[in-house]
Amino acid sequence: MxxxxxxxxxxxxxxxxxxxxxxxxxxxxxxxxxxxxxxxxxxxxxxxxxxxxxxxxxxxxxxxxxxxxxxxxxxxxxxxVGITTKGFRSVRGIVKGDFDNIEKVTISRNEYVKIIFVSKGIEDIQHYRLKDYDRIIKILRKNLEGKRIEIIYG
Missing domain, CATH: 1.20.1280 (Monooxygenase)
Incomplete structure (x- = not known):
């Protein structure tokens, strides 16, 4: 060969x-x-x-x-790409978004749920279905206790 x-x-x-x-x-x-x-x-x-x-x-x-x-x-x-038990999974390999490394999460809701998260100084944006909103909030509140979660109602 x-x-x-x-x-x-x-x-x-x-x-x-x-x-x-x-x-x-x-x-x-x-x-x-x-x-x-x-x-x-x-x-x-x-x-x-x-x-x-x-x-x-x-x-x-x-x-x-x-x-x-x-x-x-x-x-x-x-x-x-999506939310796992360990955190956010991103397309970019370096932005895994493990819940331990999340610095800030901003959630807004219009025709879909838009999540902006910062992990290790890098920002990523992900979009989810509206029907998943309550599950997303529950997962984030459970895993990001004491961290900054900003919810924008729109």
């Missing part, structure tokens, strides 16, 4: 492992966030770009497999 195939197989194994982690994360969600139109546009554009690049540079089935797994992991990174 030449070194290029070894590297391809290594990347494939890494992506398969990442996909299994994402599946576990999705199953651990207590409340899933709403995917907005911009999320769908980003997922579609990113998937088409990965597919195009894979088509242009692929020389073997391993390249095609790598591209397909790349698309699956890219899409799953959007689906794994």
């Amino acid at each position: 030449n070194s290029i195939n070894f590297v391809l197989i290594l990347f494939i194994l890494i992506l398969v492992g990442l996909i299994f982690i994402y599946i576990k994360d999705i199953n651990n969600l207590l409340i899933k966030r709403i995917l907005k139109t911009k999320d769908y546009i980003i997922m579609a554009t990113g998937s088409v770009l990965i597919l195009f690049l894979t088509y242009k540079v692929s020389e073997s089935r391993l390249h095609l497999l790598l591209g397909i797994l790349g698309i699956v992991s890219f899409i799953m990174s959007f689906l794994r």
Whole structure:
């Protein structure tokens, strides 16, 4: 086996492992966030770009497999966002939003529930269905006792 195939197989194994982690994360969600139109546009554009690049540079089935797994992991990174028993799960890996690291949470309610949280100095915004509002408040009050929770009624 030449070194290029070894590297391809290594990347494939890494992506398969990442996909299994994402599946576990999705199953651990207590409340899933709403995917907005911009999320769908980003997922579609990113998937088409990965597919195009894979088509242009692929020389073997391993390249095609790598591209397909790349698309699956890219899409799953959007689906794994929400609230877990440990905190907020974000698209950006560095902003996990564990309840221990949350500095501030702002919640507003209009056509959806909008949550802005600050963790380790980084702000993230997530949107949830209105029907999940009471569950969200209950989870946050239980896990963020003594921390700053601002509720804006709108």
